[in-house]
Amino acid sequence: MAAGALTDPGEADAARVDSDQALAAAYESEWGRIVATLIRITGDWSLAEDCVQDAFELAIGRWPREGVPRNPGAWLTTVAKNRALDRRRRSTSEASKLREVAIMQELESWGTESPDDGIEDDRLRLIFTCCHPALTLEARVALTLRTVAGLTTPEIARAFLVPETTMAQRLLRAKRKISNAGIPYRVPPDHVLAERLSGVLAVLYVLFTEGYSASSGERLLRNGLATEAIRVARALVQLMPDEPEVLGLLALMLLQNSRRDARIGADGELLTIDEQDRSLWDRSAIAEGTAMLELARIRGEAGAYQLQAAIAACHAAAATRDATDYARIATLYDRLALAHPSPVVALNRAIARGMSAGPAVGLEQVNLVAESKALDGFYLVPAAQADFLRRLGRMEEAANRYREAISLVSSDPERRYLERRLREVGH
């Protein structure tokens, strides 16, 4: 760059755009890595977060003026590491001298060995520790967003609609428990790995659905959570490429999220898959989700996430409602109900049967679920009965069922959907 180039406003803008892009990319790829290694070496979660936050703040100030460093990750690592060394030197903490010396030595040598030394392992350790079952589900979700995804405490508080102080307390309590209760910083050994991995996936799916199914008012704000969940799931796929359910979960999230822009109508009402404008579906997300599903299928027996992803893929592959392969969807629900029975799966299976074999069969199947009483008070049961009754032309009975569903529903977009249906059957 020529001397004085930065006085040219055009060049200065270009430098800013470059550094913004580099910062965004570094946030994606470096935040979790650097925090994860700092936690392993120091055992101090707050120190690790603060030092990495400092490094990024310094980058925000410097990169636009001085240019993006050749290796942004190494630059950020060095800054964060030096901050950590400073802080440890200043606070001659209560920890024993011997341990302190070991920590300082390990910190100092960090980054001087082979570049990727154990860093991938550190990220996995971090994810498993954040999702440890001895923490509350709320704490697991918040901690994953803070340390793995690098969201700030105010951002997480806004996403969960709680005051910032509440979220700060929640995070602090979780970090204290990790240290006080002796929650280990490691990838669990083989004999508990499957169980703990399913716990990690459950946290990511909660994170995703929090964002995906957010009610209308907070929709824009909370969609970010679905994106973060996908980002962490992508990292997990890189770290555990042979685990079919990790691939299955990522596929499921991508395929569901591909319909994000199509699922809410002009007036904020919820649109069912049949009513959505399919041209609004995100084709690249569908392609990636379908590819992930294929990888999962190759790697192993179909788990719950993979089966759900396969169902989502059937919808995604259909150009119109009538082209949907409901017979295959019903078969997939049969398998899901067999391997992971639950009342909600039973209801979905009944609906899929109806879509494939006709409304009379659907009504009969949903009535069986209703008789089991397991879903008493759940609005989707009368809503599904109403839909099949409507298709059978039994409008009076349909209206009664829609009214019952409306009395049970809590989310606004869903209520509006039901009210619209009630008007359509002439009430």
Next chain:
Amino acid sequence: MEYMMFVATDPEAEPYDPREDNIAEWVRDVDARGIHVRGDRLRPVEDATTVRMRGGELLVTDGPFTESKEWIGGYDIIDCADLDEAIEVASKHPMARFGRIELRPAWPLEL
């Protein structure tokens, strides 16, 4: 790390079945692994005595400090590498099935 295992009853657990009570085996296992510091059953709450000093006066009362449907029926102090090991040890205790176990890390008082 040292953990206290509070071995408690739980009205929602499966009913106690003496044939399935493998406590002797559990004790043998934790002793062999060098994890067990000590532990025992506790007499029922009817035999509890609560002690308080209030305004310099000793108050001794019959019974536990809280009345509840669940009570602590025993304790074990275990010395484990971390919480995962403590969870594994606790999960094999028969009362994890017939009751419930609360794990509390010791908080060393540095005097």
